[in-house]
Amino acid sequence: MADGSPAAPSAATGQESAGRQRRAGRPHENVLSRKLITEAALTVIGVEGYGAFTMSSLARRLSVAPSALYNHVTSKQEVLRWLQDHVMTQVDVSGFTAEPWDAAVRRWAWSYRDVFAGHVPLIPIVAVLPVAGAPETLKMYEKVAVGLAAAGVPAALIVPGIVALESFIFGSALDATAPADIFDTADLSGTSPTFTAAVAAQDRDTGEPADVAFRFGLDALLAQLDSTRQKASAD
Template sequence: MVTATGSSPRPAGRPLKRVLSQEAITRAALTLIETRGYEGLTMSSLARALKVAPSSLYNHVESKGDVLILVQDHVMTQVDVSGFDTEPWEQAVRRFAWSYRDVFTRHTPLIPIIAVFPVSGAPQTLAVYEAVTRGFEKAGWPESLIVPAIVALESFIFGSAFDATAPEGIFESGGLAGDFPRFTAAVDAQRDGSRGYRADVSFGLGLDALILGLEARRESYRP
């Protein structure tokens, strides 16, 4: 049978289905988190965003936790750990830290989630930590200090990602400037340059201090 438009009708009993993939689920979940926050990501809201029935979604992921693992792995694979295979430890850490900060500057709504989300079941995320650990071991770091050092770096990186996206003028004293002249003068002294440039200066300064402190801790370590 041919319709009035000349096309053949779709066979009865085989409704059209939207094809789902892990990539599509990850993209949709990431968009929901960044627009509505963690609480805005539910299995029902994700199914609506993907224009599928919840039952179709559950054919690919079992829970919201599974979705978060996909999101975590997607974001963490963008962190550059290549330097730990070929570069001196300090240079590799700088490459890692700058790329890590830049990734989460683009995804700051994920920070409160990723910072406390277990890595079990997240193979790509674990691969990142494995590469960093190998680099630390190659540089002579004692095994017991590697994870504390990584956590120290991550804590600084996450805070710096928030700083890079903070509103312009966050430190302006406004009408209270006369009561706090020294801080106001210090803020005025760094007015030159864009907000991004000033955030980079702060991150570079803090990273220098952190690397120096970590190296000193490694050298003074006693079991």
């Protein structure tokens, strides 16, 4: 302007500036990655629960359109597989580098149960997920396998041993989230007197029923593993 005052921004300039501001807060779809999507999914589930987890809720968390997600992941099920593999990093396998084999297995099993008690919907996924698509899960299996091999468990029985433990762990993770009155026979007590008496006879002073059951079963599995390794060393 002739008087030296600064020129007012044009409408086009203002639109360009607003556009830049809007874009700054939205990750462009090529910024998305497996790690970023997985972390966002974990946040959504932590706040809203698995029941509310959808691709739309995930897209909102990432501030992208749902269609942008599908350039990086094929389905909600694939996101859950990524999430399952990520959750495996929370399972404690540290005992296999420093503790006796049975203490290491015990630490791992309790940690595994507790982690997946908080992620029960992932159990059907990990139970059938090929390890080729789950690098963190495979790392965990390798730690356990090395520990069992070093303890003298025959190579042919390491995978059956892990599967037996894992099957028990998954069932126990479900049990840990069950209602406290799951075995209350109520009006049917007359048709199941022995079972009803057994439920009443549980010693609550030894811990929560789910913990007592897990300890009991884990002791049995560890005893079988110990018997197996001792028999192998004697042959």
